[in-house]
Amino acid sequence: MANKITHLIKLSVGSESFDSLAAWQKQKRAQTDDGLPRHVTRMWPRRETEVLDGGSIYWVIKGAVQCRQRILRLDEVTGQDGIRRCAIVLDPELVRVAPALKRPFQGWRYLDPADAPPDLAQGRASDDDLPPDLSAKLAEIGVL
Template structure:
């Protein structure tokens, strides 16, 4: 039986979940069938686990703030002839409980046990805590 694993990725140049949604609405960020995608140089070795219900968790302004379900991985050959991986995503952004993350390059695997839970129904439109407050709460063990 295949387990599930997620990816975690910094959303560079994005200041909010709404900003990420705006980027995904651009033609440049979409596949031919209109779905949002993220193109990466490396192909995930744990493809079967990712495609078994995995999501990409987005780090925005130092904290995981939302996730998107990963629908498929498409091969994309760049104009330079290099093979890349287009991570094709469900358009729905699901807000999660905020979870601080230090900067890193590329993407990382994130187990389902380490992934922050989705916000409860009715709270998905709440503003995230300011980064400084979130960090202070994490430091004293509240988050």
């Protein structure tokens, strides 16, 4: 029986926009030794097999899901405090998705593929970013 794919959803704390998340991930301190972007978290996904079977992490920026990245692997890392953590290693390609409002939450959550916002069409993906407040308002009324 094939595994059911599941995604993760996470607030991109400190990101002001899609572009600021992309810029952060290009910094050496946000990358693995092989140059891939990563996000280090305290908790290891219990549904690891489902996440690694084609799952993505969906990034919430300024109150709206704005993009996703395919999850490539999970690496164990140990912090300076000696505590084991999980590095979620990501595909460098950020894929814009249809904005969807999301209330703040802590950590990451599982996201069922049926509840994930769809990718934007190729032509829309290169559109200029709307200001985050405007994007959130349009998503709120169902325009985006």
